[in-house]
Amino acid sequence: MSRRAPKASIDPDTRKTWLRRALPLVEAHRVVLAASLLLSFAGLVVQVQIPNLLRIGIDKAIVDRTAQLSTYVWWIAGLALLQGLINYLARLYLLRTAYEIEYDLRNIVYSHLVRMPFGFFDRVQSGELMSRSSSDIRAVQMYLSFGPSILVQCLIAVVAFGLMLSIDVPLAIVAMATMPVIGFLGVGMRKAIFPISWLIQARLAGMATIVDENIQGVRIVKAFAAEGRQLRSLGESADKIRWAYLQDARIRSRWTPVLDNLPRLGLALVLLVGGIMVIRGGTTVGTIVAFNSYVLMLQPPFRLLGMMIMLGQRASASARRIYEILDTPSDIVDGPEPLDVPLKGDVRFEGVRFAYPNGTPALDGLDLHIRPGETVAVVGATGSGKSTLGRLLGRFYDVTEGSVTIDGHDVRELRLASLREQVGIVPDEPFLFSLSIHDNIAYGRPGATRDEVIEAARAAGADDFVRKLPEGYDAVVGERGYTLSGGQRQRLAIARALLVNPPILVLDDATSAVDVTVEQAIHESLAQRMAGRTTLIVAHRLSTIGLAERVVLMEGGRVIADGTHESLLATEPRYARVLAVFEKTEA
Structure with missing residues (x-):
């Protein structure tokens, strides 16, 4: 199988943000990615119909007894199967896009490295290059491919809110009351986690350098019985990485539980306000059950939103490290009109x-x-x-x-x-x-x-x-x-x-x-x-x-x-x- 050239490259304009510079990679695979996102959105549309059918079934078949319960059961089961098929195809296309982007990015970085002169490799450690060519590329690929998918998943909040407004406006406003707070906290988490994300990637690269040098120089290490000293050096590097990861964990432990549990507060508010409305005859039991389902649907997207923030900060740090390589020009290149002549040897x-x-x-x-x-x-x-x-x-x-x-x-x-x-x-x-x-x-x-x-x-x-x-x-x-x-x-x-x-x-x-x-x-x-x-x-x-x-x-x-x-x-x-x-x- 012959090697395929990358379908796009990184935008060379250093004035742009890291994401705008990486957009050509995403655009090169826009057809498959768009198919995945459209399928994901279709799956969400199907998913939000299920609680609405549940509301109608409870109110008409159980409370009013004016319809057959089996009808709604079959409709809900059919929609669930349809959603499963759509999600399978969406995931398949998404993973294909992810691996294609990673393939292109690896080839872009490697192609640039092989064009660099000896002087570049004289001053840059091989372990550092290995880290930027592996874990950093994976971090960028994860965000570029899964980021749009997460955003589409978050659209379930918009679709669900639209349906809730069509059912009961006051109760819909109550259910979404916590969402602005979640958005505000998400911005704060992004600012807090970026510096530590950069530090983690840098220290992982340092660890890769130590491991690479010990593997390449294993005969020298053994010849001088320096295994203990090298292990201590590796341990010190691992301690630095552990400290950085602990800081990352502390930031996540402060912000993530709040982001995860605020939607549950919305669930309690729906039960309280909706229950009072049912008692006063302002809404139905089926509506409360449906709204509870919608609020529960909001939890995964906002949990994904928190993950996307962390992926974004890790990708931002990794992209800048990759761009440091790609933005380093090679000073040994072919001239504007290079000669290709047979040489005699004078x-x-x-x-x-x-x-x-x-x-x-x-x-x-x-x-x-x-x-x-x-x-x-x-x-x-x-x-x-x-x-x-x-x-x-x-x-x-x-x-x-x-x-x-x-x-x-x-x-x-x-x-x-x-x-x-x-x-x-x-x-x-x-x-x-x-x-x-x-x-x-x-x-x-x-x-x-x-x-x-x-x-x-x-x-x-x-x-x-x-x-x-x-x-x-x-x-x-x-x-x-x-x-x-x-x-x-x-x-x-x-x-x-x-x-x-x-x-x-x-x-x-x-x-x-x-x-x-x-x-x-x-x-x-x-x-x-x-x-x-x-x-x-x-x-x-x-x-x-x-x-x-x-x-x-x-x-x-x-x-x-x-x-x-x-x-x-x-x-x-x-x-x-x-x-x-x-x-x-x-x-």
């Missing part, structure tokens, strides 16, 4: 300055030219800016000053999808999905055949260990690939990049966790694969440098030396010092 960094979003400087006036088909190793101490080159080349970040060009085209002028299809990057920390090994290697080319996947795995030195697995290429790796060794994960990541066969390849210390003997075999295969391909190798091993025909030495975000390994070793003492560090690390 790479230039010209006067590039760059600092990460947290202010950490990385490059300071860097100049570097890599010719098409050339293999260049970038060497330098930690923090010299080596890995940043690949991130700027794939435009995961934009330069602060200067330019990065490929074949004379600034990467900011190229279509992002096309650029990243032609710049293959193997990061130093490979990420694998909880999929089969075949699907992980074919991630960049989902339509690749098994033979193509195997060929890429052989080139990356992964075929041997994959075939030894019980299920081979169909074996499903655990989350993040932790069922495999670090070297095995790196080899699969290399295979994934090679299968795409990009004209430009960036290897960011891609074989650091691979055994030296295996690395040699990989290097022999890569040497063949890199022929004619522009390759940038971020090297932290002496053996890796051997793949390159040219070496660039970086320091302080600049290129300070450039040449062959032999020439640099003979003429550049700073290069020798870096190599000495490599030798100590490998030893």
Whole structure:
């Protein structure tokens, strides 16, 4: 089943209220929602007829004995069955609308998240995003779909009041006397509950962050025997959530009983005033029974009204948290007329300055030219800016000053999808999905055949260990690939990049966790694969440098030396010092 695009989006006008911004989502599903609401209203019309039939039956069949009681019994039973059928259809359409709105909202949020640059994820916690993409979306969906239904349910008060006025005006006014008070209290409850609703959602997001980090970092937690400390941290977060929920419960305990019981006060008033009227001959017993039924009908809508107020405040808080994400623009997007051209691999960094979003400087006036088909190793101490080159080349970040060009085209002028299809990057920390090994290697080319996947795995030195697995290429790796060794994960990541066969390849210390003997075999295969391909190798091993025909030495975000390994070793003492560090690390 193919993925359906959302039928609408959130209104981008930040001056509007949260509800007005969300209305396009509701309007996109207006046909099914309207059918549900019309059916709900029809069910209410049927429902309010039953007490009226009960009044007529009591007065005519029991008191006056001028009609058959069975006639009214059958009418009431028939209306009850009809109401049940209508309510079933109304509920069916309502739930369909609810799930459609939730589907659209999730896709809108996810589509925006995947467009955000690396810098956004550098500063926003993943648990926070998970909370806003799950519980916050559900809170908004509940209000947008069930809110209109609750309002229709509340219309029973209007319909019932109209019928009561047609039967007995004074008694109808008595029955509705408490309703203005309920409305006033509802407004007060809404104002009281909003701040705590926001706090609850924020603290739930904080809890989600702690849980996410503990699951993702469970090996570090266990390695340092920090389970107790993490449990205490989780407990403190849970205590904060409990406090917020208790405040929410206190607010509800003050307001909800009043909202629930005021209609019952109306019931007592109907009995008192109506009873006096019956004694004086001003009305009938059937009328009092019918009015009691109508007053009882008013209780669920006003209870729902209280629930709607709470849903509204929770949704308001959640919507604002979602809008914080949607209103954050991506500063790395396609230009007005992006270029979609095949690249040969002539790479230039010209006067590039760059600092990460947290202010950490990385490059300071860097100049570097890599010719098409050339293999260049970038060497330098930690923090010299080596890995940043690949991130700027794939435009995961934009330069602060200067330019990065490929074949004379600034990467900011190229279509992002096309650029990243032609710049293959193997990061130093490979990420694998909880999929089969075949699907992980074919991630960049989902339509690749098994033979193509195997060929890429052989080139990356992964075929041997994959075939030894019980299920081979169909074996499903655990989350993040932790069922495999670090070297095995790196080899699969290399295979994934090679299968795409990009004209430009960036290897960011891609074989650091691979055994030296295996690395040699990989290097022999890569040497063949890199022929004619522009390759940038971020090297932290002496053996890796051997793949390159040219070496660039970086320091302080600049290129300070450039040449062959032999020439640099003979003429550049700073290069020798870096190599000495490599030798100590490998030893």
